[in-house]
Amino acid sequence: MVRSPVVAGRFYPARPDSLREDLSHFIVRGQQKIRALGCVVPHAGYMYSGHVAGAVYSAVELPSRFIILCPNHTGRGAPLAVNSSGQWLTPLGLAAVDEELAALLKRECPTLEEDARAHADEHSLEVQLPFLQHLIAGFTFVPIAVGRGDYSSLDRLGQDLARAIAAAARPLLLIASSDMNHYERDDVTRLKDRKAIDAILAVEPRQLYDVLIRDNNTMCGYGPVIAMLTAARQLGATRATLIRYATSADAGGGRDAVVGYAGIVVHAPEESGSSL
DSSP, rough: OOOOOSTTTBBSSSSSHHHHHHHHOOOOSSSBBOOOEEEEEOSSSSHHHHHHHHHHHHOOOOOOOEEEEEEEOOOSSEEEEEEEOOEEETTTTTEEOOHHHHHHHHHHOOTTTOOOOHHHHHHHHHHTHHHHHHHHOOEEEEEEEEEESSSSHHHHHHHHHHHHHOOOOSOOOEEEEEEOEEOOOOOHHHHHHHHHHHHHHHOOHHHHHHHHHHHOOOOOTHHHHHHHHHHHHHHOOOEEEEEEEEEGGGGGGGSSSSSEEEEEEEEEEEEOOOOO
């Protein structure tokens, strides 16, 4: 099965040459790389958040395998939906689902369900693939759409992911796709997002959940981020680095109703010192 792109020409260019040109502009060359367990990357249109996502992908050592967690904006499909076979098409070509890794995840994560409906029209994972295609040849990935919002379910998913990652034969990176607070004034959004970012930097998933509830922060991918942080913490991560933060106002949008974008890397436990 080939999953066709649904936001090419809207969130990012549909023409391969134009897409490569944009991606080259977003990638930061020549910087020291961080060895990471996980990362947080935004998923808005590239004109708004591409520079934040590109900064993250430029900052980490990229393996050849990925688990990509995204929110389920459409509400369709299983609450925790995985694809375990097939390919995803972008203007840069086909990206293959890692069948071996998907089988491991389904064994270790019993709450995952095979369901293509959750992924069929979901943009938040699709927009990550061109960055990876631009930077790595022949990578594989497993897509997981997270439609659960209760902390206990997200904690269990994170614990199960940690067990699967520990059992995986080759290194991988856990990518959590999320934008931050939505559609409030720029100053309000920056304040709310700073509190949420502080919890992520401390690798404290419960603190993040509580901050989001208390502040009514409308971070759309908090589920993927909490699951990623839980897995990373279980695997020994203790710190993270904010690579870049912006709001849609920084791209020329108005300041009365903005969306926040954070790019964050969770360091592998043996990583010491800051690379940035």
